Amino acid sequence: MGVIANGTADRTSRRSVDRTNLHRVWRTVLIGLALGVAAACYFVPALLVVIGALVLLLLCARLVYRGRDRYIPNLYARDIRMYDDDYRAFITDSLADLRQRKIPGHTLLWEASQLAPPSPExxxxxxxxxxxWLGWSTRLTADACGRTVHGFDTFSGLVEDWAVDDQMVVKKGTFSLTEPLAQRLMAETGVTMDDDGVPDPLGRDVQFIKGMTYDTLAPFLAARPDAPIRLFHMDLDTYESCLHALETCKDRFVEGSILVFDEYLVTNAEMQAFYEFQQKYGLEWRYRAWGLEIWEMNVEMVTSRWKRLAYYFLAVGIFWMLGGGNFAWAFHTKRFWRFWLGAPFGDIVFMLGAAGQRKSVSLEITGLGSLARDNDNR
Ligand SMILES: C[S@@+](CC[C@H](N)C(=O)[O-])C[C@H]1O[C@@H](n2cnc3c(N)ncnc32)[C@H](O)[C@@H]1O
Structure with missing residues (x-):
């Protein structure tokens, strides 16, 4: 088991921490672009004809396009025909359900704010x-729920390569706190580390446990016999780590446990791990929310207002040109056309309005399936 650091904030304090300024900036950029195009059309009316023709073409193409259910609303998502019938049906049903559960903010913070206040019970x-990573998801969750939150990380990055559908492979070791971006964001958000390389709680009621979850999670739970899990936030990214964590925690899930998956719409990682897990044990559960990933709150925590603004633009730019969305470069690829042709309008607006950063989903366990029997026999 690794090193533990904890803070001593007032246990009953709950602060509203969910901020979506990055998306306000992004929407302002979009509106600015739209106004720019409108002004250009005013001065050069021929442009209006060209743009009108393109939109008409797109609408007609959408009418004849047959692959609407094959792609989930992420540019990089796979054609789900590569999966077997059961998983494909799971993905399709999930998306239909999740479309009714969009929320404007960050799924994790919304769920944390919905928990009952701390009490002896x-x-x-x-x-x-x-x-x-830097610990902000843990600290802000503690702020939002007023309860103790335990955060797990190697602090030296991913422990296995993470293949993100067909888009890219994020290498083992990525997200190490020694990386320049991590170092910079630590400095800008006021995060310090103790001698063991564990980030500071910064006055929050959090405990950080350093090490691979493969080594730390089971002893952590063993030291807290029978403690049920109320909130389980998965942001380990890879299929293997996610499935291992679900399996390790399985006898601590109860009816009413809330599971939040930060990268749920990556169909070959967190979603697949949960799919296999719930199927294996016949779990009953229901989706609750589909919203923003928590990562971007690291930018919200930058203390200097001007630097924060610069980071917003940088984050949007990186996402559109290099990162997960890659919207700007990918427009000529098949993947891009699938998105415009296949995704429902609501999804397109939802995705574009958030620079594509909507992959976080929460659900609630409503019945334990065979886990109940296993737990009773234990
Ligand atoms: C995407 S980052 C987490 C971001 C963080 N939740 C935030 O909002 O800023 C993924 C983190 O998971 C850690 N990680 C991945 N697999 C792990 C494992 N099996 N055990 C411990 N940490 C792991 C990495 O070190 C990395 O810091």
């Missing part, structure tokens, strides 16, 4: 943040 319940 729920003092044993666990709030776990798996994959914390």
């Amino acid at each position: 729920n003092a044993r319940e666990l709030q776990l943040d798996l994959g914390v």
Whole structure:
């Protein structure tokens, strides 16, 4: 088991921490672009004809396009025909359900703010943040729920390569706190580290557990016998780490446990791990929310207002030109056309309005399936 650091903030304090300024900036950029195009059309009316023709063409193409259910609303998502019938049906049904559950903010913080305030009755319940990087997801979750939150990380990055559908492979070791971006964001957000290389709680009621979850999670739970998991936040990214964490925590899930997956719409990682897990144990559960990933709150925590603004533009730019969305470069590829032709209008607006950063989903366990029997026999 690794090193533990904890803070001592007032246990009952709950602060509203969910901020979506990055998306306000992004929407302002979009509106600015639209106004620019409108002004150009005013001065050069021929442009209006060209743009009108393109839009008409797109609408007609959408009418004849047959692959609407094959792609989920992420540019890089796979054609789900590569999966077997059961998983494909799971993805399609999930998307249909999730479309009714969009929320404007960050799924994790919204769920944390919905938890009952701390009380003697729920003092044993666990709030776990798996994959914390600089620790902001853990601290802000503690702020939002007023309860102790335990954060798990190697602090030296991913422990296996993460193949993000067909888009890219994020290499083992990525997200190490020694990386320049991590170092910079630590400095800009006021995060310091102790001698063991564990980020500071910064006055929050959080405990960080350093090490691979393969080594740390089971002993952590063993030291807290029978403590149920109330909030389980998965941000370890890879299929293997996600499935291992679900399996390790399985006898601590209860009816009412809230599971939040930060990268759920990556169909070959967190979603697939949960799909296999719930199927294996016949779990009952229901989706609750589909919103923003928590990562961008690292930018919101930059203390200097001007630097924060610069980071917003940088984050949007990186996402559109290099990162997960890659909208600007990919427009000529098949993947891009699938998005415009296949995704429902609501999804397109939802995705574009958030620079594509909507992959976080929460769900609630409503029945334990065969886990109940296993737990009773234990
Ligand atoms: C995407 S980052 C987490 C971001 C963080 N939740 C935030 O909002 O800033 C993923 C983190 O998971 C950690 N990680 C991945 N697999 C792990 C494992 N099996 N055990 C411990 N940490 C792991 C990495 O070190 C990395 O910091």
